[in-house]
Every structure is written in C-alpha cells, then in structure tokens.
Amino acid sequence: MTGTVGAPGRLTATRPRAVVRRAGGGGGTGAIAAAWALGMVFALPVAVLLVRAVGGGSILRALGNPAVTDALVLSLVTTACSLVLTIAIGLPLALVLARRLFRGKWLLETIVDLPIVLPPSVAGLALLLLLGRRGLLGAPLQALGITIPFTVLAVVVAQVFVSAPFFIRSARAGFASVNRDLEDAARVDGARERDLFRRVTVPLAAPALAAGLVMAWARALGEFGATIMFAGSVAGRTQTLPLLVYGEFGGGDLDAAIAAAAVLVLAAGGVLVAVRGLHWGRALDTGAA
Numbered sequence: 217m218t219g220t221v222g223a224p225g226r227l228t229a230t231r232p233r234a235v236v237r238r239a240g241g242g243g244g245t246g247a248i249a250a251a252w253a254l255g256m257v258f259a260l261p262v263a264v265l266l267v268r269a270v271g272g273g274s275i276l277r278a279l280g281n282p283a284v285t286d287a288l289v290l291s292l293v294t295t296a297c298s299l300v301l302t303i304a305i306g307l308p309l310a311l312v313l314a315r316r317l318f319r320g321k322w323l324l325e326t327i328v329d330l331p332i333v334l335p336p337s338v339a340g341l342a343l344l345l346l347l348g349r350r351g352l353l354g355a356p357l358q359a360l361g362i363t364i365p366f367t368v369l370a371v372v373v374a375q376v377f378v379s380a381p382f383f384i385r386s387a388r389a390g391f392a393s394v395n396r397d398l399e400d401a402a403r404v405d406g407a408r409e410r411d412l413f414r415r416v417t418v419p420l421a422a423p424a425l426a427a428g429l430v431m432a433w434a435r436a437l438g439e440f441g442a443t444i445m446f447a448g449s450v451a452g453r454t455q456t457l458p459l460l461v462y463g464e465f466g467g468g469d470l471d472a473a474i475a476a477a478a479v480l481v482l483a484a485g486g487v488l489v490a491v492r493g494l495h496w497g498r499a500l501d502t503g504a505a
Contacts, residue, residue: 269478278475310387340445390424
C-alpha cells in the first residue's frame with residue numbers, strides 16, 4: 217500500500233502497481249534457439265560417437281569380445297558394491313551434517329566435498345600412499361593378511377572415494393528439507409526414533425536420496441583416474457569399462473574402444489534421463505547449492 221495526496225490534508229491509500237512481466241521472457245524464440253545451438257556443442261561429439269558405434273556395427277561386434285563383457289560385468293559388480301558402501305558411510309554422515317550444529321562443521325563439510333574437486337589421479341595417488349604396501353596403513357594391513365592395491369577391492373575403494381560425496385551432498389539437502397514438525401508429531405504419537413527415521417524421515421527425503429544414489433553410481437561407473445592409479449588396469453581383474461576404452465584405444469582397436477565408450481554414454485544418459493524424468497533434478501540442484 218502507498219499513500220497519495222487526495223483532498224487537502226488527507227492521504228488516500230492506493231495499491232502499488234503490479235509489475236507485468238512477459239511470460240517466458242528472456243529473449244523469446246531467438247534466445248531459445250541460441251540455447252539449443254549452444255547445447256549442440258556438447259551433444260555433437262556424443263552423437264558422433266553413438267552413430268559410429270551403432271552405424272558401424274562396432275558395438276555389436278565388441279559385445280562378443282570377452283574383454284568387453286568382462287569389463288562390463290566388473291563395472292556393474294564393483295559399482296553395486298560401492299553403492300552399498302556409499303549408503304553405509306554416507307547416510308549417517310549426511311544426517312549428522314543436516315541436523316547437528318557443532319564446532320568445525322564447515323571443516324568436515326569441506327573434507328567430505330574435497331573428492332568432488334580433487335583430480336582423480338591425485339585421489340588415486342593419495343589412496344596408494346595411505347593403503348599401499350609402503351603406505352601409512354600398508355604394513356598393519358599386510359600383518360592382517362589384507363592386500364588392497366591392484367585388486368578388485370581397490371577398484372571399489374576408489375569408486376567409493378570419488379562418488380560418495382555426491383550422495384552425501386544430496387542426502388544432506390534432503391534431510392535438511394524434511395519438515396521437523398511432522399517428525400515431532402510422530403514422536404507425540406509414540407514412534408520410536410528408529411521407526412521415525414525409517415517411516416517418516418527417509419520417505420520424505422526419498423527424492424534427494426534417490427537422486428544422490430543415481431549420481432553416485434554414474435560417477436563410480438565412469439571413474440578412471442583414481443582406479444588406474446590405485447587398482448591398475450589388469451584385464452579380467454581390475455579393468456573396468458573406462459580403463460578398457462583407454463587400453464583398447466592405446467592398443468589400436470578403435471572399434472572396441474568406441475563400443476565400450478558407447479555403453480558408458482548410454483548408461484550415463486539413461487541416468488540423467490531418469491533423474492530429470494522422475495523429477496529428482498530439483499533435489500540435485502538443491503544439493504549442489
């Protein structure tokens with residue numbers, strides 16, 4: 217409400233003028249066309265790869281190659297294992313970061329987010345210096361008969377290290393968005409904390425949790441640098457699909473490299489379509505804020 221001068225000595229209340237904005241503004245069709253044109257800069261290389269893989273028949277031939285199928289199976293198995301570990305580690309950590317205020321919280325959040333911005337090769341070297349035979353924990357682990365580097369376990373560890381922060385960030389945002397009044401109402405009704413978490417908190421945060429899991433899985437599937445540094449690239453043992461792409465390309469088998477790359481593109485594309493199609497993208501945008 218604003219005041220205007222009416223009769224002498226009196227103020228007449230008037231409503232402020234509404235600001236009229238053009239629906240769908242921002243440049244109209246020209247801006248939309250420009251956005252699509254700029255988007256094609258990212259789509260064109262991927263499209264060329266898929267057309268070459270499908271049109272040239274390399275993807276069908278390579279799927280009969282034992283090296284490709286072994287790498288595919290290894291990638292699926294290790295990413296599934298890393299996802300289980302990510303949930304076990306990330307869920308309680310995300311809950312604490314979302315619900316508790318404590319001294320040094322910003323530092324813990326920085327540590328958790330660090331692998332997101334850390335170069336993968338640096339992450340692999342750091343894992344090797346910590347868990348390698350000559351690493352900080354190498355001797356105690358060997359005394360227990362545990363060897364991690366250059367094994368399937370090393371692949372899983374590398375995947376968890378680089379992918380878990382994506383789940384933790386999304387889960388933290390999901391837990392923070394849960395209406396605490398609903399939880400208090402459940403407590404009044406006599407719900408135990410375990411049942412409260414399982415039946416109220418998790419369902420309300422489910423979109424963010426699911427989005428975080430999907431993105432963490434996609435990051436683990438595409439992991440390369442940390443894996444090759446910490447686990448190596450042994451065919452049939454530690455050679456995942458990204459390592460196979462690099463190895464086949466370096467060995468001169470371009471068709472096998474294209475086929476393996478196409479499988480990764482389809483997997484990553486399917487993940488993003490699922491995230492946006494199931495309306496989980498908003499949760500991801502919140503988690504990244």
